[in-house]
Amino acid sequence: MTSASHPTATNQSLPLGDWLAFGDALRADDSPEGLLGEVVETLRRIVGSPCVYARLRDDESDTLHAVAFAGVEPQLAEQLQAAPVEPAQYQSLLRPEYRLSYSYLVPAEALPAGVPDTAAIAPAAALLTPLRGRGERLIGVIVIAWPQPPDLATVRMVEAIARQAALAVENVRLAERSARLLAKEQLLAELGRAVGATLDLDTILRQTVDRLAAAFGGGLVALLNETNDLLVAAAAPSLADMVGQRLPLLDGTLAWVAQSGQPFVIDDCRIATREALLFGPDVASCVIAPLRSGGRVIGILSVVSRRAGAFNDEDVDLLEAIAAQVSGPIVSAQLYAESQRLAAQVQRRADQLAVLNSIARIVTATLDLRESLPLATERIQQGFGYPQVDLFLIEDDASELVLVASAGQYAPSRVGYRQHINLGLVGRAARSGRIVRAEDVASEADYLGLSERLDIRSELCVPLIANGKTLGVLNIESPQPAGLTAEDAAVLETVADMLAGAVENGRLYQRAQQAAALEERNRLARELHDSVSQQLFSMTLTAQAARAQFERNPARVPALLDRLQETATAALAEMRALIFQLRPPALRDQGLVAAIQQHAQHLAHREGLRIELNVIGDERHARGIEQPLFRIVQEALNNIVKHAAARNVQIQLELTAEQVRIRVIDDGQGFDPSARPSGEGRHLGLLSMRERAAELGGTFAVHSRPGAGAEIEVVVPLRGRNAGSEEGMGRRE
Structure with a gap:
């Protein structure tokens, strides 16, 4: 039967305080009858039995x-007292x-009829x-009326x-034998309170x-470890x-005590030479008693x-009484120490996971390595408590x-320091x-120490x-010899994997940014060539024609100057449009919506589009x-054009307050987003928008099919974003 199906046992369990109080009550009584009176009352309350009684064995009559x-x-009760029971019964x-x-x-039906016990x-x-008692000697029996199923x-x-x-009963009996034993029993009681x-x-x-030294003049405690040493x-x-010495258990007295569980x-x-070698030449006699708990020997006491x-x-x-008194507390202390060790290990793992999570958040928050790597390094140093992290x-x-x-x-102080790859442990x-x-x-031949780090x-x-x-x-450094363990190496290997991924992604992002910047420069160069450059060339030709006509036919000069002025005005407008694309003044002065509105109006006028905001x-x-939001819209419109x-x-x-959602929808010719782009311009445009959205922590999606137009959707979450990070996002552009 489990405790779930029989809750009474659980509800009636004695907490630690009751156990201690119960033990104190037993030690406070000075007779076996009083002790067992406490026991049967306690058992009746715990078990919920109608009656409990105890019998003690008479050493002389064996009844x-x-x-x-x-x-x-x-x-x-009087009938029970008047009817001693033979053990054979x-x-x-x-x-x-x-x-x-x-x-x-x-079972009740198996009890003999007509005797007081059965009644x-x-x-x-x-x-x-x-x-x-000690040595598993039977000194009595407790009889409990058990009305419930087995538990x-x-x-x-x-x-x-x-x-x-x-x-407790045997301790009292020992105390009654002599005054000397009474004093030692008091010592035993004090020990019980101390260890309990x-x-x-x-x-x-x-x-x-x-207590062993006080009672016997000298003694020791030896415990079996996990490897049975x-x-x-x-x-x-x-x-x-x-202390700390390993005692031989292969044969001899110690092996017999450990195997038999007997003192x-x-x-x-001097006759038992093995024991003379064990305790030293000054020891003439000794007693070895087992420490037992749960039916097994956990160690020995020796005086x-x-x-x-x-x-x-x-x-x-x-x-033996001392051994019995301390065996339970020793096991409890060992279990408690093990639980504390496991709890500390679990806490250490939890702390490590917390640090790893924080490092992961740092390296995934931004693709800018100049920002993420110093923060991650500082978190490693502080989170794991390392003296120095590089x-x-x-x-x-x-090569370096x-x-x-x-x-x-x-x-x-040494950031930027360079070291050849063939030098040092790094x-x-x-x-x-x-x-x-x-x-x-100091034992590493290729160790390369820095001058200010002489204590490493x-x-x-x-x-x-x-x-x-x-x-x-x-690179982790410590001023302690063997200050960095294999466990540190295992944890930092995970950290290194995170950092490697961040470095790889950051470098890929930098290359993509460089490619996008190159594409933007190429686009501006094409725009300048197709518009401003052509107009400037036309202005040059017009100015040359005006100079030539100035001497031949002055009457035609005003018309040529008018044409030159028109061409210059158009070139100025084109130049302003290009400058607006680079940094629209409205974004700075009037905000996001006004900047998008002005850009859309200009693009609609220039390209003959109908753009609705x-x-x-x-x-x-x-x-x-x-x-970055404006750049996403600008790039989407450029792709459409x-x-x-x-x-x-x-x-x-x-x-x-939760998010910003941008949707740019056109009724153009559309395309297959899963197909390989036919033009690098479209490819770089989509890549640029996707990267800008990822940098903001958002998502980017393309919905299109050939002949059915296209939709660009960007969603940027705002919940939990702080002002500092937002401004940093803007400045990175």
């Missing part, structure tokens, strides 16, 4: 006597099919949970309480060895040199003496590395295309590789990005 009751009528009930963990759930339990089933989780909780109760109040393993081990984790001052006493270590035969049975019992890029001729960004103690990473990690740069002790160089080509190197919303939403053969054009401009 089990009822000593504590919860929910049992007084008359029936339970044997017939302890069948394999009734076993749950190391308890037995006996107390029936008609419910009986859960028999043994009380076992292994609740049974194990009962067993845990039974184990604690059994230990903390989850720090070092504190638990220190408290344990301090027994390592000394803590020791009293007399054995302090053994072992060596009265004379030593310089006197042979120094330990008796009571000492062994006390050492980013080198390989020059186009692949140039420091383009730096962050940390020495940044940015050059080695660039040439090989592999990560170079130097735990001690370790270095990590991660190449930036895109499409199989090394573009640069991410529809604006929805407030153009103030586009503040800071007017220039050059390639569409259209008569009507619609420009739709929607401006909201």
